[in-house]
Amino acid sequence: MYQKTVLPHGVRVVTEALPHFHSVSLGIWLNTGSRDETAGENGMAHFLEHMAFKGTGRRSASELACQIDQLGGTANAFTTQENTCFHGKVLAAELPRLFDLLSDILLNPVYDTAELEKERQVILQEIDELEDTPDEYVHVLFNRHFYGDSAFGRPIMGSADTVCNFTRLLLLDYRQSHYHPQDIVIAAAGRLEHEALVNLAAAAFGDFHNCRCSRPRQKVATYPGAHNFLKDLEQVHLVAGGKAPAAGEDSRYMAILLNLILGGNMSSRLFQEIRERQGLCYSIYSFLHCFSDAGLLAISASVSPENFEQLLDTIRREIEALKTTGVSPQELQAAVDYSRASLYLSAEDSDNRMMRLARNELSFGHYLSYEEIIDHLASVTPHQVIEKAQDWLDLGSWQIVCLGPLKASTISIG
Template identity: 45%
Template structure:
């Protein structure tokens, strides 16, 4: 059962009681992410995410860890392009403790200078780790190129230079500007009662001062940039991108289904054609990155240098087929069952339910029943998918990045 309460300062509290579970997942969300950072602030949202577990006026970092470990709980945080979230999962009986810990770190973190210096080194290692993981790093490179120079394309973790320049004053200034009640949602799902939860969070979160809540985000213009980045690797990592659906587009259901048909499942066209029939790659898939005002539909594959041209050719053939040929009803129905099955399986996890509550509140301002989503999925036709794809697919406007042992002049030959 869903409930919503708005605190006196504008903080929204949304909960969903799930019968039959003993755990509860809760999170404090702020609608601010890497795309909201000004020049010189790159990576500061992600940095704050790390720092909030490093000590408050009442608790040391060890105290925070011990409080959760003592009840078998789990706490973490994440930063995205548009949100930062501090969340935890415990048994319902321990909800008062976890609310006290989360609100304490959110409102009273000290940002000790010595901890900032230490965490700078941790995040610099994180950046190097990602850059040493080519199948992850290439997605970051594609987004940078595809949305350049818009902040949406920037890496969430910032740059090494920007991270090294972050200090306590910059953190406090940014936090004061962005962490305000109008952007804040507290979500919880599982074994809880709404009114009791509101009573737990209200005394502390209602003290969050009201500030200017303006949150202007400029929609990026897609860039059809194609780039080869030579690197001494065993494989060439290929990432291709085009316009995708945003979280708010009515076409998002058609885009999700097309993504499943194209490459996000083992029975998908790309998996079957590139891996199963030709043995060109071990890893090949399509993906969707959706945001509130835009999206990216892409294809990734890790391949041997000698297979780059053939793999690109197969990808282009499959994209052209989706634009030119109708999708069979059997294929569409299988994709619908795949999407609905994934949705309902995730609904059995309290973390997923909590995430869904917060995101729907930010995007739509309301709870969206699973049955409503299922109906939208069922209503999508093969004709609608094809029409949408023909609007966004332009072969001469695809963004493409190749990372690995490949020569720069090989890109023209591959295309």
């Protein structure tokens, strides 16, 4: 059963009670991420996420680590372009202890200068590790060029230059600018009692105030183009994509199904033609990201240099065929069936349910049932998918970025 309570200062508590579960998943979400940073602050939201685990007024860093392990579950955090989340999963009886730990690291971090210097080195290593992982790093390069010189286009972890300039005072000032009660969502799913969690939240967050105004978010802009980054690798890694609907747009249901048909699973057109029929590469897929006010539909692949041109030609042909010949009712129904199964299978996990609760609240301000989503997907017609595909698959507005041993002077997806 879904329930929602808004505390006096604006903190929202959303829960889904699942009495048949033995566990409970908890997340404390902030509606702030890397897109809220200035150029000099790039990576600060992620740095704050790391520093939260490095000691509070009540617990040292080592005590936090020990007490998290003693719960016997998991506890972690992550930062995205739009959110920061501190989350964990434990047996139901341990929920009060988990809440105490997560609320403590969010509300009472000390940002000890010695710990800050150590964590700076950890994050610099994390940045180096990402740059040594080409199938992930190519996405960073794509964002940089598709979204341009904007907060949305900068890497979530920041750069070595920005991370080396962060100080304790800068972290505290950023926190004061971006951590607001009205931007916090506490989400939990599993064996729980809603009122018990509300009482915990009221006690922990009752004195949490922030009168500083939030900065307005920069509007997302996108840029077509082609960029090739030469690197001594075995394969060429590429990402090519363009604009798609935002999370709140009704057309996102059409985009979900189009993505599946294009390259979202093993029976998709790209996977079947490029991997199964032609054997051009091992990794080929499409993906859809829906943000609060923007979206991205893109293709990612890794291919040997000698197969690169054939791969691009095949991608172009498959996209053109999809736009001109359309989608059959059977193909669309298969995508709906796949979505339905994926939704219900994900519901078996309390982490997935908790994250879904929070994202629904942050995106829409209310709960969307599984049945409501499936009904929306089932109502999509082949004509609607192809009509939207004319815009979303307009290769002239796409960006393509390649990373690897490709010596071609020019590349183009359009």
